[in-house]
Amino acid sequence: HPDDVEPSKLREYAEMEIGYSIHLPFDDPLIDVFDPVEGDGKAMMFAANSEPVNQYINLLLDIHTYPEAADVRALCNLRLLESMNLLDDTKTYLLTNWLINELSITIYSKGNVEFQRFQPLDTDLSKWKAKEAGEHQLDFSYLGEFDEYRMLITDQMLELERIMDFFRFSISKEQNGIDEIIVMGDNPNLNNIHSHLKQNFELPIKLINDQFMKKHYPGFKAKHAALLGLALKEVK
Structure with a gap:
C-alpha cells in the first residue's frame, strides 16, 4: 500500500481499491485489514462474501446468541x-x-x-x-x-x-x-x-x-x- 496511507485508514483505502487494483471473485464483500508491521508498506486483507456471513449473523440473532469469539x-x-x-x-x-x-x-x-x-x-x-x-x-x-x-x-x-x-x-x-x-x-x-x-x-x-x-x-x-x-x- 502507498506510504501515505495511515494505519487507521487502511480498511477505507482497501474498500476504495476493490474493483480497481484489488479484484475479488464475489460482489458486496465484507473486508478487514491487518497491518502486522506498521510502516513497511505491507498489510493483509481478509475478504468474504457478505451473503453467507450475514446468514450466520441473522441466525445467531434469531436465537438470541451472542458469541464472544469467531474466527x-x-x-x-x-x-x-x-x-x-x-x-x-x-x-x-x-x-x-x-x-x-x-x-x-x-x-x-x-x-x-x-x-x-x-x-x-x-x-x-x-x-x-x-x-x-x-x-x-x-x-x-x-x-x-x-x-x-x-x-x-x-x-x-x-x-x-x-x-x-x-x-x-x-x-x-x-x-x-x-x-x-x-x-x-x-x-x-x-x-x-x-x-x-x-x-x-x-x-x-x-x-x-x-x-x-x-x-x-x-x-x-x-x-x-x-x-x-x-x-x-x-x-x-
Whole structure:
C-alpha cells in the first residue's frame, strides 16, 4: 500500500481499491485489514462474501446468541498448532483440513498466511450414517462403496499438487516450495487420507489425529482441533 496511507485508514483505502487494483471473485464483500508491521508498506486483507456471513449473523440473532469469539477455521487450526510448538517461522506449510464433504487448504509461509482455498467434496451425504458416541457427540461412517469416496480424495491430491506448483512459481517470489504438509480435520477416514498423501508426495507429512491430540490436550480428539484453536483466541 502507498506510504501515505495511515494505519487507521487502511480498511477505507482497501474498500476504495476493490474493483480497481484489488479484484475479488464475489460482489458486496465484507473486508478487514491487518497491518502486522506498521510502516513497511505491507498489510493483509481478509475478504468474504457478505451473503453467507450475514446468514450466520441473522441466525445467531434469531436465537438470541451472542458469541464472544469467531474466527476463520484455518486461523484456529494455526493457533492450535502454534500452541503445540509445531510451526517453524522459517518453513512453509501446506495445511489441509479434511471434513466429510469439504477440504480447506491453507499455505502458511514464514509466519504469514499466503493462500487459502475451499474445495467441496461432492459426496452423497445420504450415504453417511451418524452414530451417537457419547454426550453431544456423533461419529460418521460411509455406507456406500468406499472406492467411490476414495476417488474424490484422489482428485484432491491432483488439486493439491497444482496448488503447490502455483504457490512455488506464482506466489512465492523466492520460488520456494512447501516444506511440510499437515493433515487435520474431523473426517473419519483421516488415517487413510494421510496414507494416501504419503504415497503421492515426497514431503514430511504430519497427521493430527486422535492419538496426537491426546498427547497435547487429553480428553480432546482431532475433530475438536478448530474449536480448541478458537478457545485459545484472546477475547477483547
